[in-house]
Amino acid sequence: MSLDRLAPAIFVLLWSTGWVVAKYAAIHSEPFTFLAIRFALSALAFLALCLVLRVQWPGRAVMWKAIYSGLFLHGFYLGGLWWAIANGVPAGISGIIAALQPLLTAMAAPLLIGERLQPVQKAGLALGFVGIAIAISPKL
Template identity: 35%
Template sequence: MSAPAAPVAAPGPLTTIWAPTLFVFLWASGYIAAKYTLGYAQPFTVILLRFGIVVGVMAPIVVLGRAPWPRSWREAGHVAVVGVLLQAVYLGGIYAGLERGVPAGVMALIMALQPIITATLVGPLLGERVTLRQWFGLLLGLGGVGLVLANKIHFDFDGWMGLIFSFIAVSGITAATLYQKRFCGETDWRTGTIIQYLAAAAVTAPITFAEGIGTVSWTPTFLLALGWIVVVLSVGTYNLFLWLIHRNAAAKLTSLLYLVPPMTALAGYFAFGETLGPLSLLGMALAALGVYAVVKK
């Protein structure tokens, strides 16, 4: 008679509370840091600088820590695909859309579609079940995000090409989430980071040089914002995101992104004096309730 299967340990507070809370806070801080880089360098120049510095930071960590590399070219290729989707397609699509006139509020609303798209795809692609309560939470969260962004959304622009880039961006992060969960569970995060950023740099470098590097104003503000983007976001938050993918259902994890626009709006209120009216506060509450409905056991 075969031995009974060992019970699966329930997720602890680190996976269910502390790590997701830290992720939302840090992911939201990326929008504030990116805003601080505006005017000091062209967007794609900032992206390429980010990729290069991350590789330079991670290289000695990999060497000194003797981090293992992927066991095969196939595994390395899967890791590179995630890097291109999340760093080149997602980030590049956002910057390209904003450059072509898409308002920041419209861009944020399009990005908020990602949890809905992910929940639609996780069943056929990953075999994950999304319950009726979770669907209700996803729709409630999307409505909350819409209220938070209500006074920042307008469609009086001609940049339809920018909208195309915006939907390319949301497709990139959705595909990266599903691909990472399906194919990249065993790679060491240190060597994986180098592979992903090198792959993303190889894709974005031709675009950056074609548009022109431009001038970079190396002011203290720009250096501080770039340092935050590189160390805290590109190394810390990015790998926290990948870590959470493997320890949570994809629909549950991506629902956390509903909390990013409210957190960003709150940070913008303190950092830039942006308005935060009753409608935004109501939207924050609805977004939080929506996420709670999705992640609640």
């Protein structure tokens, strides 16, 4: 099986374990320190992989887009999430709030960038919303 087929499963596994890691890391470390170390190690691993595979580096414009996207997506988003967990928000609740991100993005896209959703995308978001509603219903 190729890495292309395994990559989505690996991504979901790593992404979904983030809240468990955040909960236990908050006990032993300040969240921004932990994330800085985590991001630095990830960057080194990514750089090593790129060097081994001899990938072509993107141009300056693409590189800057990746940097500011990373700052917003991982710096602000994960930083805020980990800070909240470290300050007492349950990991499960923060996970549910984070699960709303695709829905909020889809609602904002037509207003901000004029992007319209296809029917299958709307169905997927509706299904995701139902899943979130089921997950939070015991807390209501």
